[in-house]
Amino acid sequence: MGEQTAFLYYDPLQTAKDGAKQAVEQALAAAVAAEELPDAVSPAFIVEVPADATHGDLASNAALVSAKAFGMPPRKIAEALVAHFPCAGNFARVEIAGPGFLNIFLSEDWYAGAVQAACEAGEHYGRTKTGEGERVNVEFVSANPTGPMHLGNARGGALGDTLAEALSWAGYDVTREFYTNDAGNQINKFGKSLAARYLQQVKGEDAVPFPEDGYQGGDIKVRAAEFRAKNGAAPAALPGAELEQALVDYALPLNIAAMKADLEKYRIRYDVWFMESALHESGAVQRAVEELKQRGNAYEKEGAVWYKSPNPDEEKDEVLVRANGVPTYFAADIAYHADKFARGFTRLIDVWGADHHGHVARMKGALSAMGLPGEKLDIVLMQFVKLVREGEAVRMSKRTGEAVTLSDLLDEIPVDSARFFFNMREPGSQIELDLGLAVAEDSANPVYYVQYAHARICSILRTLEGEGVRLELADAYKQLALLQTPEERELIRLVAAFPTAVTSAAEGYDPARINQALMALASGFHRFYTACRIKGEAEGLQQARLALCMAAKTVIANGLAMLKVSAPEKM
RNA sequence: GUGCCCGUGGCGCAGCUGGAUAGCGCGAUAGACUCCGACUCUAUAGGUCGCAGGUUCGAAUCCUGUCGGGCAUACCA
Numbered sequence: 243m244g245e246q247t248a249f250l251y252y253d254p255l256q257t258a259k260d261g262a263k264q265a266v267e268q269a270l271a272a273a274v275a276a277e278e279l280p281d282a283v284s285p286a287f288i289v290e291v292p293a294d295a296t297h298g299d300l301a302s303n304a305a306l307v308s309a310k311a312f313g314m315p316p317r318k319i320a321e322a323l324v325a326h327f328p329c330a331g332n333f334a335r336v337e338i339a340g341p342g343f344l345n346i347f348l349s350e351d352w353y354a355g356a357v358q359a360a361c362e363a364g365e366h367y368g369r370t371k372t373g374e375g376e377r378v379n380v381e382f383v384s385a386n387p388t389g390p391m392h393l394g395n396a397r398g399g400a401l402g403d404t405l406a407e408a409l410s411w412a413g414y415d416v417t418r419e420f421y422t423n424d425a426g427n428q429i430n431k432f433g434k435s436l437a438a439r440y441l442q443q444v445k446g447e448d449a450v451p452f453p454e455d456g457y458q459g460g461d462i463k464v465r466a467a468e469f470r471a472k473n474g475a476a477p478a479a480l481p482g483a484e485l486e487q488a489l490v491d492y493a494l495p496l497n498i499a500a501m502k503a504d505l506e507k508y509r510i511r512y513d514v515w516f517m518e519s520a521l522h523e524s525g526a527v528q529r530a531v532e533e534l535k536q537r538g539n540a541y542e543k544e545g546a547v548w549y550k551s552p553n554p555d556e557e558k559d560e561v562l563v564r565a566n567g568v569p570t571y572f573a574a575d576i577a578y579h580a581d582k583f584a585r586g587f588t589r590l591i592d593v594w595g596a597d598h599h600g601h602v603a604r605m606k607g608a609l610s611a612m613g614l615p616g617e618k619l620d621i622v623l624m625q626f627v628k629l630v631r632e633g634e635a636v637r638m639s640k641r642t643g644e645a646v647t648l649s650d651l652l653d654e655i656p657v658d659s660a661r662f663f664f665n666m667r668e669p670g671s672q673i674e675l676d677l678g679l680a681v682a683e684d685s686a687n688p689v690y691y692v693q694y695a696h697a698r699i700c701s702i703l704r705t706l707e708g709e710g711v712r713l714e715l716a717d718a719y720k721q722l723a724l725l726q727t728p729e730e731r732e733l734i735r736l737v738a739a740f741p742t743a744v745t746s747a748a749e750g751y752d753p754a755r756i757n758q759a760l761m762a763l764a765s766g767f768h769r770f771y772t773a774c775r776i777k778g779e780a781e782g783l784q785q786a787r788l789a790l791c792m793a794a795k796t797v798i799a800n801g802l803a804m805l806k807v808s809a810p811e812k813m
Numbered sequence: 814g815u816g817c818c819c820g821u822g823g824c825g826c827a828g829c830u831g832g833a834u835a836g837c838g839c840g841a842u843a844g845a846c847u848c849c850g851a852c853u854c855u856a857u858a859g860g861u862c863g864c865a866g867g868u869u870c871g872a873a874u875c876c877u878g879u880c881g882g883g884c885a886u887a888c889c890a
Binding site: 286291292294297301303306307310316386426428558560562563565570571572575595597599600601603666667670673676683684686687688690693694695698701705706709742746754755758762765772775776777778813 | 825832853870884886
């Protein structure tokens, strides 16, 4: 379709805002030229969508902010601006309101264009070229492979995956990455824990002490038992280190495979599974430490190598290599992020739990100390999840009595609900996940509310088609000016705002804005549906309204696709 | 102690770079299907935006202080 390319990447709201800004600037220049306004520098003004639709589609504070610079009352300035405002194309008219706001009303052409754009771009509506040319690496979850994934990983997964999706829609070249901590201290601990459980199973519970800082989880016992079933009691005779290694070699691939399977069920697929061990084996960690030493940002003390930040605000130094010669997580992480830059990414995004916030400035600083662009690393900090059932906090899994895991959660609530709920709030706010609500099949459950709107639209299209009424887009586009009721106008505005919501979610690292846009759109659709009939209306209006339905359906389907939540045609 | 995040009607939350009578959902109350899916919609009640100063034509939004909650402050990751 030739038309489609014209509307691909079209963002109606952003286009109108940019145009309005230019128009105000033109009006300003024209008014100065006509000597109606003084030739003074006016401060930056904004164009925004007013909260109240009676205040126009867009509003500008240009007259208000330049009152002082011009030495004139705001309303006087506004009058001059309105007189010179170029009302053409997307702009129907401008009014002065309140203390001196310019209220801009968009034209019927703009409204029609928004509906047409959604219908024409179809499954691509919402895509923009905002991030063109940038290669972004989004690293998220990166759970320790020493055990099952927990609730925080569940939120991080939904958040990171949707953020990656939003960035991709906004035109960024996105790579999803999982950093597997298959080396270092916690793997040693993993080996010791496995060995202790194995020996306990071979020699008896009391014969072998369990390490104080070992992993207590039942999954460790399970792996140890599997190993015993496979290899018998013979390995118990091995020297400690060898036994631990054998157990790690056995259990780690299984744990990683289990994580992949869980994530797959959660609809997450990574482009890259990066192994920490590769950094140690290739000598990258050591090279990073050497680099920091050479640049004077690392020194030796008491047998350990310490990082010293070039930034005087950071007073505390950090260990890079322990006195026992083993590098810390910090050292490996520096090497890891350096590796990402070396792979050609122009921006790095890490999704971390809020408990890591102390690490943020250090990490960025350390990259800069390596001569790398630390400011190109952005960390999205995510607050904790509180699980609630019938008003009571849930801490433990019913089945295992241990911390609730991702797979426990997915046993209890649908993936659709989990992915939607975890993206309902911005990453920085703590969320409460109500298990009862997440499975509820009514409007209290936002997932259902949005999905229902989609199913309802599909139903209308189906029903009318059954009666011989089909949406003929080419004809419908000619009738779009008939959409004049407040409900129709409001719904079109919501459709038009979708691409901006996507870019804003991407650039603000806040996928919740997609959910909010969807909930608003669903609500707008239901109001439209209550106020406006389609069946039985005159053909022109019927076609126009069907096109609007199609536009709304497109937005819901695309938004849910970004969240990887299903958009049912019937429910 | 220090650092970061948060504090908006009974509950859960929006409020994007400060803007025009502070919004939404749940819950409560009262309504709306002989009519395209009532898994919906409409109306009403409910808030001195933690508190106190300050900046501004204008502050939930910015600054300072203060109170309350969370998190962090390891040769853990």
